[in-house]
Amino acid sequence: xxxxxxxxxxxxxxxxxxxxxxxxxxxxxxxxxxxxxxxxxxxxxxxxxxxxxxxxxxxxxxxxxxxxxxxxxxxxxxxxxxxxxxxxxxxxxxxxxxxxxxxxxxxxxxxxxxxxxxxxxxxxxxxxxxxxxxxxxxxxxxxxxxxxxxxxxxxxxxxxxxxxxxxxxxxxxxxxxxxxxxxxxxxxxxxxxxxxxxxxxxxxxxxxxxxxxxxxxxxxxxxxxxxxxxxxxxxxxxxxxxxxxxxxxxxxxxxxxxxxxxxxxxxxxxxxxxxxxxxxxxxxxxxxxxxxxxxxxxxxxxxxxxxxxxxxxxxxxxxxxxxxxxxxxxxxxxxxxxxxxxxxxxxxxxxxxxxxxxxxxxxxxxxxxxxxxxxxxxxxxxxxxxxxxxxxxxxxxxxxxxxxxxxxxxxxxxxxxxxxxxxxxxxxxxxxxxxxxxxxxxxxxxxxxxxx
Amino acid sequence: xxxxxxxxxxxxxxxxxxxxxxxxxxxxxxxxxxxxxxxxxxxxxxxxxxxxxxxxxxxxxxxxxxxxxxxxxxxxxxxxxxxxxxxxxxxxxxxxxxxxxxxxxxxxxxxxxxxxxx
Ligand SMILES: [Zn+2]
Numbered sequence: 001x002x003x004x005x006x007x008x009x010x011x012x013x014x015x016x017x018x019x020x021x022x023x024x025x026x027x028x029x030x031x032x033x034x035x036x037x038x039x040x041x042x043x044x045x046x047x048x049x050x051x052x053x054x055x056x057x058x059x060x061x062x063x064x065x066x067x068x069x070x071x072x073x074x075x076x077x078x079x080x081x082x083x084x085x086x087x088x089x090x091x092x093x094x095x096x097x098x099x100x101x102x103x104x105x106x107x108x109x110x111x112x113x114x115x116x117x118x119x120x121x122x123x124x125x126x127x128x129x130x131x132x133x134x135x136x137x138x139x140x141x142x143x144x145x146x147x148x149x150x151x152x153x154x155x156x157x158x159x160x161x162x163x164x165x166x167x168x169x170x171x172x173x174x175x176x177x178x179x180x181x182x183x184x185x186x187x188x189x190x191x192x193x194x195x196x197x198x199x200x201x202x203x204x205x206x207x208x209x210x211x212x213x214x215x216x217x218x219x220x221x222x223x224x225x226x227x228x229x230x231x232x233x234x235x236x237x238x239x240x241x242x243x244x245x246x247x248x249x250x251x252x253x254x255x256x257x258x259x260x261x262x263x264x265x266x267x268x269x270x271x272x273x274x275x276x277x278x279x280x281x282x283x284x285x286x287x288x289x290x291x292x293x294x295x296x297x298x299x300x301x302x303x304x305x306x307x308x309x310x311x312x313x314x315x316x317x318x319x320x321x322x323x324x325x326x327x328x329x330x331x332x333x334x335x336x337x338x339x340x341x342x343x344x345x346x347x348x349x350x351x352x353x354x355x356x357x358x359x360x361x362x363x364x365x366x367x368x369x370x371x372x373x374x375x376x377x378x379x380x381x382x383x384x385x386x387x388x389x390x391x392x393x394x395x396x397x398x399x400x401x402x403x404x405x406x407x408x409x410x411x412x413x414x415x416x417x418x419x420x421x422x423x424x425x426x427x428x429x430x431x432x433x434x435x436x437x438x439x440x441x442x443x444x445x446x447x448x449x450x451x452x
Numbered sequence: 453x454x455x456x457x458x459x460x461x462x463x464x465x466x467x468x469x470x471x472x473x474x475x476x477x478x479x480x481x482x483x484x485x486x487x488x489x490x491x492x493x494x495x496x497x498x499x500x501x502x503x504x505x506x507x508x509x510x511x512x513x514x515x516x517x518x519x520x521x522x523x524x525x526x527x528x529x530x531x532x533x534x535x536x537x538x539x540x541x542x543x544x545x546x547x548x549x550x551x552x553x554x555x556x557x558x559x560x561x562x563x564x565x566x567x568x569x570x
Contacts, residue, residue, distance in 0.1 A: 405567035406461045409486030425566040
């Protein structure tokens with residue numbers, strides 16, 4: 001065996017977290033006589049529109065996407081993350097994750113450490129939280145600032161003070177003050193609605209699927225977009241990285257969660273990526289579109305760290321990172337993610353890249369620029385290779401084209417992908433997420449639950 | 453030479469109408485000829501009027517006016533064909549219907565008709 005072969009990494013933390021009880025009789029016994037609480041969405045601290053639903057974190061934790069995190073974090077763990085982006089067990093992790101409730105609800109519940117709380121979702125038992133600690137967030141704005149960094153404390157990458165125009169900052173600013181810390185366990189597995197059901201590959205299933213397909217090396221493509229041909233070329237060409245041969249598989253992992261107006265609907269994003277392989281542009285046996293539930297925090301380098309964790313847990317060997325990765329606005333330097341993975345960000349606790357610190361990651365970053373059409377080469381060309389003037393495709397130009405109902409040329413968006421956009425456009429009467437979609441989505445979520 | 457422009461995209465039906473209006477020589481081909489469009493030239497004054505009427509509208513680095521309501525673009529296309537002009541004349545005729553366009557634009561976030569594709 002060549003010493004250059006790259007093997008699939010272990011999950012972050014050494015083993016996959018799986019906290020799902022599949023036996024209903026056992027589940028019923030586990031929750032007998034326990035107090036219950038109906039999961040509520042986190043509402044924007046000013047406008048009161050939903051900005052997060054903790055159910056998505058519970059799903060991602062219990063199915064192992066966020067291994068080795070096992071639950072809602074205690075105060076010492078949150079403080080350590082804000083200081084050096086590490087869990088109390090030393091493994092690196094970017095964000096505080098907490099189960100927060102209001103003081104009123106806390107009083108009504110009358111629970112404390114040692115108690116088991118049953119969490120209902122859509123009126124049905126969903127998970128339990130074994131409370132180990134109750135603590136109070138003294139100032140959610142301070143928590144929000146520390147979570148994302150400030151120009152003073154993190155001068156390497158933070159360019160502007162965060163404010164209410166940043167959706168991730170708003171999530172932390174909007175948290176309730178009381179945190180119930182402890183491990184989550186899902187006791188009633190939610191059922192994904194179509195089309196999300198066929199994209200649900202939690203880490204164990206993803207790794208089994210890779211085995212079935214004979215994928216040793218797999219590169220991940222992060223997405224929250226319907227793919228245009230520029231994305232397709234990025235995926236195909238980034239996959240030439242690998243070891244002795246190009247990566248065996250391309251994993252597309254779409255982050256599914258709270259939407260912003262103007263985004264494409266999650267349904268169109270999933271099926272749009274699928275259309276890339278049904279159309280044959282990347283053959284099915286090399287391409288797997290999947291989802292992960294998470295309300296994006298848009299923390300650019302920090303988000304990229306979470307992405308690395310999720311995809312290593314899913315079994316990927318490589319991860320593509322682009323410019324302005326998971327960013328919104330100009331709060332971070334647009335190359336912050338590359339700075340993190342190339343040299344580290346000391347003020348965030350990374351004197352070296354996340355792959356080169358103790359208890360760090362094994363997944364390999366692949367930093368690529370962009371592809372666009374070159375009329376001289378007559379092909380999609382790489383920005384750092386082609387020496388001609390290329391026809392750049394801006395997001396707003398493509399969106400404008402879609403909104404006008406003009407079929408984009410196949411060199412911009414594949415007809416199979418556009419067909420998916422139109423399918424969901426007809427379903428929602430609008431090609432992008434409008435207010436109605438955003439509100440309905442948070443009411444209906446991505447799953448249904450059966451009676452236990 | 454006008455300062456600004458608006459791209460009016462052309463599908464097969466629109467392409468013929470533009471040719472019939474005698475504007476065929478102005479058709480521009482992008483992306484290996486797969487995308488066809490005409491540029492409507494806009495003076496500084498008219499650009500300011502557009503930006504004043506539609507708060508989403510902006511100009512990009514190419515001096516293109518973007519992010520105007522779809523209803524505006526649709527009407528602009530009709531006016532290009534009607535006035536046989538690719539300049540301020542077509543834009544002025546479009547802006548003459550600004551109230552109607554604004555009504556449609558307000559409903560746009562609730563409902564946009566999807567194209568019929570096979
Ligand atoms: Zn070239």
